[in-house]
Amino acid sequence: MVRVLSVGGSIVVPQQPDEAFLRDFAAHIRRWLSVSAERKLILVVGGGGPARIYQQAYRKIIDNTPSNDEADWIGIMATRLNAQLLKAIFLDICPNPVVYDPTAVELFSGQVLIAAGWKPGFSTDNDAVLLAERFSAKQVINLSNIEKVYTDDPKKNPDAKPIDTISWEQFIRLVGTEWVPGKNVPFDPVASLRAQKAGIQVICAGGTDLNNLDNILNDCPFKGTTIG
Structure with missing residues (x-):
């Protein structure tokens, strides 16, 4: 059984590594994996605070002519640093190197596989x-x-309503179809189109509620949004 987690960098490294969260997160993941050797987990981590800080610096320095590809590469490098931290935390059950190219990975010999950003044009969600x-x-x-x-964005629109379930068609209408580096959306538009085509369901949930994560992993009732 392989489960895939796309872990937002903002909960791993909001500005600097959140040591308390990472300690608790690792404990919950290890507890779930300990039930059976057949349980496997892929953790794909985003860039978080460092990605945003460095991308913003780049845009300010370049002024009005920044390259989206270069901004993406900056974010990708942040994801790789975050991924290396996660690999070190799960080292005893994560023998494979951090995955950079998700289309080329062949081995998954441990219980955990860590992945980071690949190339410009989309986020780690893809x-x-x-x-x-x-x-x-x-x-x-x-x-x-x-x-x-x-x-809608609840920070800007007080009338925005939470959604429990939504189709891919409806979700894509909400987030659009184009990726911009650092774009703040619940799930990457490019990844959304690919998931829709592949028939993959996505659950969006708060990452710091680890008891809720337990419920999701154990197929119990949970707080979040199911897409697809």
């Missing part, structure tokens, strides 16, 4: 979908700093 396809997982669990998808 890498998670590609890895779900590669290892025949029908679901991606997307953990971020929001508990549910809303009909």
Whole structure:
């Protein structure tokens, strides 16, 4: 059984590594894996605070002519640093190197596989979908700093409503179809199109509620939004 988690960098490294969260997160993951040696987990991590800080610096320095590809590469490098930290935390059950290219991975010999950003044009959400396809997982669990998808940005629109379930068609209408580096959406538009095509379901949930993550992994009732 392979489960795929797309872990938002903002909960792993909001500005600097959140040591308390990472310690608890690792304990919950290890507890779930300990039930059976057949349980396997792919963790794909985003860039978090460092990605945003460095991308913002780049855009300010270049002024009005920044390259989206270069901004993406900056974010990708942040994901790789975060991924290396996760690999070190799970070292005893994660013997394979950090995955950079989700289309080329062949080995998954431990219980945990860590992946980071691949190339410009999309976020690590898309890498998670590609890895779900590669290892025949029908679901991606997307953990971020929001508990549910809303009909609009609740920070800007007080009338925005939380959504429990939504089709891919409806979700794509909400987020669009184009990726911009650093774009703040519940799930990457490029990844959404790919997941829709592949028939992969995505659960969006708050990443810091680890008891809720337990419920998702154990197929129990949970707080979040199911897409697809």
